[in-house]
Amino acid sequence: MSFLMLRGAGRRFGPRCRRRTALWDCTFQAELGEVIGVVGPNGAGKTTLLRLLAGEIQLTTGSITVAGHPAGTRPARRLVGFAPDPPVAPPQLAGTEWLQVLARHRSRSEAERTRLVGSAIETAELHEFVRRRIAGYSRGMAQRLALAAAVICGTRLVVLDETLSGIDPLAHRRLRERLLRLAESGRSIVIASHDLSAVERLATRALVLAGGRLKADVPMATLASERVAELTLGGAALAGVDRLLARYPGSLRTGYGVAIPLTRGVTVEQILGTMRQERVAVAASRVRYRALEDILVAAVDRREGQR
């Protein structure tokens, strides 16, 4: 049995007459030590998924288990730390006081609590301002405090909702490294973010959500093994994009041309040959690794095509 299991997980909000489905039929599994990125446009159901994992809200359909315990139950909550967006902490307390309160819930031993708080401060780089009142924290500071709180509470699973946004690039880089170390030490991390490059660098897998549904479950290793040909088309040639999109499944329209995945035996030479045959002028071409953005855009395009 996997550490984290979702089977047909779904959540609806609102009264029966105005019911809105935020997440529907979400199924995936994860093991300890995995870092899972959750990406998708606004309203895709990312926060709902994270709140369900953390036990902050209840499921409408399906099931979620954390180490075999249903999410939201006390044994599951003991294992899960959650950093919500926006971050939540009592403004009248100092950062250390808040972390101490949370640590007291996790350990009876004073030495263990000191270690927990110290390690969380280290992970989130809070040294400079942890003794200040939370009311005076900037957005980035509050995000880091939420991360520290989640690290204290999440002995096995750390759920982060946009926690790395609003943090300066250098701290961002160091925090990513610390999160990777946390995962190496045997904790699972689920992180939702709009920063796709951060997810690509941090996650071992990415879940792409759109319209409340899980559209893709992408192991990051596959991204590095796939290539995309990006063609820049000039002026009148842009009119031929639709034909290319139809001819090569999985192709995407870009602002200046088209991006075609080099999969199923498709090569750059073949594509350029097709362009010559169809008399479509190519201004420039390049081959790059497939990015999470390609998958996200394809998922959203498919959804809008279905409407």
Next chain:
Amino acid sequence: MSALIADSLLGVMLVARHRAFVLGLLLAGALLAVAATAGDPGVVRRTLFVVVGTLGALAGTQLTGPAAAHFALRRSAAPWWIPPVGRLLGGLTVTCPVVAIGLVVLLRAGLQPAALVQSALLALLYLGAWMAVVAGAAPLIGEAAAGTLSVLLVWVGGITPSGVQQLLAGAPYLQRPAVLAWNVLPLGWRAERATAGGATDPLLLGAWVVVGLLVAAWGCDWVVVRDPAGATRR
């Protein structure tokens, strides 16, 4: 035990550092000083009940109402009853000095030691009842609504049910539910009547403490899902 201490400490910090509560303490001090000049134990006792009821209502809003306090309840892995009980103990700890000051004023007004002990216990019970009721109501209806409604009830709660019946004589549809509510709620008239003896009034106040804590635990654990927006703002 560690979780109980954690929530008690959190309760102390949440209440003691809340601006409205600090203002309430100033008001309490001023009211008790004015009551002390009257020299009548009855007036002082009535003032003490109003003061502790108001402070209990203000403290209750902070125990579970703010999004962060609510969030911390849900992050707790302790048994369901520990967070609300711990926070109530924390809130009582912060408010106890006011009860002690009130008792000193009562002593100076000439109240006998036995009556003084009884008044102290009743004041704590009344304080706990309002704190628990508001802590239970705040996650459900919001801290501002729970605080405002409870402070209003504390201030008019000295009126007896017969007084309410007379006041609403012209509105018979309102009269019956109002009198019923007046008989059931943990209002000041009941705390004052309890000083005359009898077990019913203290039992009812105690029952409200239990009901408030149960609702707080239930409301925070499963029923209410609050949007944490603005939680880091004062």
